[in-house]
Amino acid sequence: MIWPARRLADVQVVGVAARDPVRAEAYARRHGYVALPNGLHGEWAAAALRAGKHVLCEKPFTANAQEARHVMGIARSSGLVCREAFHNSEHPANKRVAELLQASRRTKGTVVARIAERTPQQGPLARGGAIGELLSLTARVLIPSWAFKEGDIRFNEGLAGGTMMDAGCYCADALSFFPGFPPTAVTSAAAKGVLHGCDTGMEARVAYGGKGGGAGQLVGRIEADLRHGGLLPVTLITAEGTRGRLTYDNFVVPFFGHQITLALAPDRGGQPPETRRMSVYGSGESNYYYQLRRFTDDVVALRGGTGARALAEVEASLQKDAADAIANMELVEAIYTAAGLRPRQPTHAWF
Ligand SMILES: NC(=O)C1=CN([C@@H]2O[C@H](COP(=O)(O)OP(=O)(O)OC[C@H]3O[C@@H](n4cnc5c(N)ncnc54)[C@H](OP(=O)(O)O)[C@@H]3O)[C@@H](O)[C@H]2O)C=CC1
Numbered sequence: 001m002i003w004p005a006r007r008l009a010d011v012q013v014v015g016v017a018a019r020d021p022v023r024a025e026a027y028a029r030r031h032g033y034v035a036l037p038n039g040l041h042g043e044w045a046a047a048a049l050r051a052g053k054h055v056l057c058e059k060p061f062t063a064n065a066q067e068a069r070h071v072m073g074i075a076r077s078s079g080l081v082c083r084e085a086f087h088n089s090e091h092p093a094n095k096r097v098a099e100l101l102q103a104s105r106r107t108k109g110t111v112v113a114r115i116a117e118r119t120p121q122q123g124p125l126a127r128g129g130a131i132g133e134l135l136s137l138t139a140r141v142l143i144p145s146w147a148f149k150e151g152d153i154r155f156n157e158g159l160a161g162g163t164m165m166d167a168g169c170y171c172a173d174a175l176s177f178f179p180g181f182p183p184t185a186v187t188s189a190a191a192k193g194v195l196h197g198c199d200t201g202m203e204a205r206v207a208y209g210g211k212g213g214g215a216g217q218l219v220g221r222i223e224a225d226l227r228h229g230g231l232l233p234v235t236l237i238t239a240e241g242t243r244g245r246l247t248y249d250n251f252v253v254p255f256f257g258h259q260i261t262l263a264l265a266p267d268r269g270g271q272p273p274e275t276r277r278m279s280v281y282g283s284g285e286s287n288y289y290y291q292l293r294r295f296t297d298d299v300v301a302l303r304g305g306t307g308a309r310a311l312a313e314v315e316a317s318l319q320k321d322a323a324d325a326i327a328n329m330e331l332v333e334a335i336y337t338a339a340g341l342r343p344r345q346p347t348h349a350w351f
């Protein structure tokens with residue numbers, strides 16, 4: 001975040017916060033940014049909004065859904081930008097995969113266009129994307145056990161820790177972001193282990209469908225781990241559809257290197273099976289750059305700097321961001337409940 005901030009003309013890092021002013025000053029001198037444990041996100045995001053500041057809040061947005069609704073209520077009534085910082089969603093590779101899985105783009109000459117042309121036109125969700133109608137979508141984020149020790153904030157229930165709040169919240173977001181609509185129910189959830197009231201790993205299944213769900217046959221899966229046995233992190237999206245399979249590795253930090261693989265089955269019209277591999281780096285920036293650029297563009301538009309059309313678009317996207325952040329926290333909370341664990345609470349009873 002600090003590196004992109006140095007390269008974006010509209011961004012200046014002007015302060016950091018910590019409990020101990022001496023440590024804050026030392027950190028500020030070195031880096032200029034501090035992140036807070038999950039249980040304090042909502043309280044400090046609200047304080048910043050009340051002070052008239054636009055907020056880009058670390059994920060997960062809050063400790064639970066009630067707190068998310070409360071903070072987004074403050075944001076929307078004050079007309080400020082308030083966004084959950086899923087930096088990966090802003091990277092062009094994530095956007096491309098979402099496009100591939102959603103209604104097909106008719107770009108001439110691409111494999112996607114050919115698939116789109118032999119896809120029945122039954123309405124945006126039923127039509128499906130490059131792999132046809134989605135049948136299953138799995139999001140895995142596995143962090144090696146060496147990464148976080150027992151005393152880490154991620155294993156502190158009082159700070160709203162837990163795997164589902166950390167690696168797991170990327171998975172929760174992915175299950176809405178990639179298909180373009182959110183799951184409607186948690187069908188199973190189990191913690192792999194529990195440390196100080198915090199899940200050390202979580203596996204969950206979700207269903208889509210019912211009112212507005214759109215795709216009744218789709219099953220979503222989450223595999224999140226902060227005690228993964230492998231040496232390196234694994235972040236992976238796997239999608240199965242009626243016409244093939246898509247895998248996308250490194251979806252959390254695609255700018256380090258990633259690969260999107262489309263394996264398409266033969267179809268009745270005589271199209272042979274086909275495997276396509278692609279990578280999408282855009283201008284080669286990190287997730288954090290794209291995220292910060294969108295944030296500053298939105299702030300400039302809200303200040304009237306880019307005209308009425310841009311302003312209307314930003315306002316619509318802020319509404320969507322608010323709904324997405326709340327839906328993510330609802331899903332995380334429902335998974336805790338289904339797994340027999342307490343939904344997380346804010347560190348202080350501040351509202
Ligand atoms: N977007 C991304 O790529 C990433 C996001 N994150 C998110 O950032 C947040 C912080 O994670 P991370 O930076 O790893 O955390 P750290 O363990 O580094 O803690 C961050 C700060 O929280 C403060 N803190 C620790 N314990 C307490 C406490 N009991 N009460 C109040 N403040 C406390 C400390 O500040 P001090 O002691 O100086 O007051 C510490 O510097 C999390 O929400 C995480 O999900 C984390 C990593 C990457």
Ligand SMILES: O=C1OC[C@@H](O)[C@H](O)[C@H]1O
Pocket residue numbers: 143166167252
């Ligand atoms: O990007 C990340 O990777 C590791 C996680 O534990 C961390 O909180 C997260 O944001």
